Amino acid sequence: SQQGEEDPQALSIQEGENATMNCSYKTSINNLQWYRQNSGRGLVHLILIRSNEREKHSGRLRVTLDTSKKSSSLLITASRAADTASYFCATDSSNYQLIWGAGTKLIIKP
Amino acid sequence: SQTIHQWPATLVQPVGSPLSLECTVEGTSNPNLYWYRQAAGRGLQLLFYSVGIGQISSEVPQNLSASRPQDRQFILSSKKLLLSDSGFYLCAWKSSGAQGYTFGSGTRLTVV
Numbered sequence: 001s002q003q004g005e006e007d008p009q010a011l012s013i014q015e016g017e018n019a020t021m022n023c024s025y026k027t028s029i030n031n032l033q034w035y036r037q038n039s040g041r042g043l044v045h046l047i048l049i050r051s052n053e054r055e056k057h058s059g060r061l062r063v064t065l066d067t068s069k070k071s072s073s074l075l076i077t078a079s080r081a082a083d084t085a086s087y088f089c090a091t092d093s094s095n096y097q098l099i100w101g102a103g104t105k106l107i108i109k110p
Numbered sequence: 111s112q113t114i115h116q117w118p119a120t121l122v123q124p125v126g127s128p129l130s131l132e133c134t135v136e137g138t139s140n141p142n143l144y145w146y147r148q149a150a151g152r153g154l155q156l157l158f159y160s161v162g163i164g165q166i167s168s169e170v171p172q173n174l175s176a177s178r179p180q181d182r183q184f185i186l187s188s189k190k191l192l193l194s195d196s197g198f199y200l201c202a203w204k205s206s207g208a209q210g211y212t213f214g215s216g217t218r219l220t221v222v
Contacts, residue, residue, distance in 0.1 A: 033210050040218070042116075042200055043154075045210030088153060097144070097169075098211065100153040 005101050006089055012107040019076040021104040023089030024069075030092045032065055032072050037086045037103070046074075046087075076106075084108045113137060116201045116214025123221055129174075129188040131217050133201030136182065141203040143184040144211070145176055148198040157199075160184060196221045 007022040023032070031050045035043040049056045049065045049072065056063045062075040076083055086105045090098035116133045123129060135141055142161050146154040156169045158176035166176050173192050177185045184201060201214040 035210070040198075040216070042213035042215045043202075043211075045212070048209045090154075097156055097159055100155075102153040103151075105151075 006087070006104040008104060009102070010105045010107070012109060013079060015079055015081055015108050015110050017079055019079050019083070019106055019108075021074045021087050021106070023072045023074070023101055025072075025089075025091045025099070026070065027091075027093055029067075030094075032063075033090045033092065033098065034061075034063060034072075034074050035088045035090065037088065039085075043088065079106075079108045081108050081110055114201065114203055114212055114214045116217060118217060119215065120218045121220070123191050123219065125193055125221055126190045129186070129191050129195070129219070131186040131199055131201075131219075133184045133186075133214055134182055135203045135212075138182070138203070138205045140181060141205045143178060144202040144204075145184065145186045146200040146202065148200060148216075150198075154200065158186070191221045193221050195219065 005024050011019060013019055029051055031048050033048045034046045036046055037043045047056060047058045047061055047063050049063050051067055054065060060077045065072045084107050086103040088101055088103045090100045092098050114135045144159045145157040147157055148154050158166055158168055160166050160178040163178055163181055174188050196219055199217045199219055202211045204211045
């Protein structure tokens with residue numbers, strides 16, 4: 001079943017602008033992960049934030065986690081054309097599997 | 111280095127034909143292995159996962175089966191494909207201590 005729900009479903013911005021995507025989930029988690037998928041390709045792990053963390057950075061990526069609201073956000077700063085992709089959140093509540101959202105399709109316009 | 115190989119990249123099969131998709135990983139031992147299916151424009155649906163040789167857990171009842179004959183080999187099979195089996199199939203692995211999952215490049219299966 002799909003636990004994570006990304007918002008918005010699609011986002012189109014100009015190159016250089018910041019992109020923010022949100023993810024909501026329903027049950028308690030061990031960690032939450034964000035992945036990127038270029039069209040027709042496999043997914044690439046971007047960042048993992050643990051349930052006891054509130055914010056994490058990796059290059060131009062910033063992830064926040066609010067366990068009281070069961071939500072997370074992914075911010076991509078200074079977007080580039082190469083950031084065009086679908087972004088998925090996934091929650092880890094056990095050792096063996098992730099629960100995935102339907103993804104946000106991000107388009108960066110040159 | 112740790113890598114994952116998944117093949118073929120694309121596959122067109124007639125209804126009722128058998129299926130075998132193979133996934134192998136390198137550079138790790140005793141990984142957790144996963145088969146996912148992704149419908150167009152959607153998230154991932156977990157089909158099977160394996161925590162060890164011969165250990166398969168199925169998440170959804172379906173026309174597919176999985177096997178793990180070796181530690182780093184995971185196979186997705188079907189005896190008779192249905193039209194509804196069309197989709198994008200992804201293999202992934204995770205080792206203990208790893209931050210996230212590593213995915214193969216996927217197989218686009220079209221059943222005609």
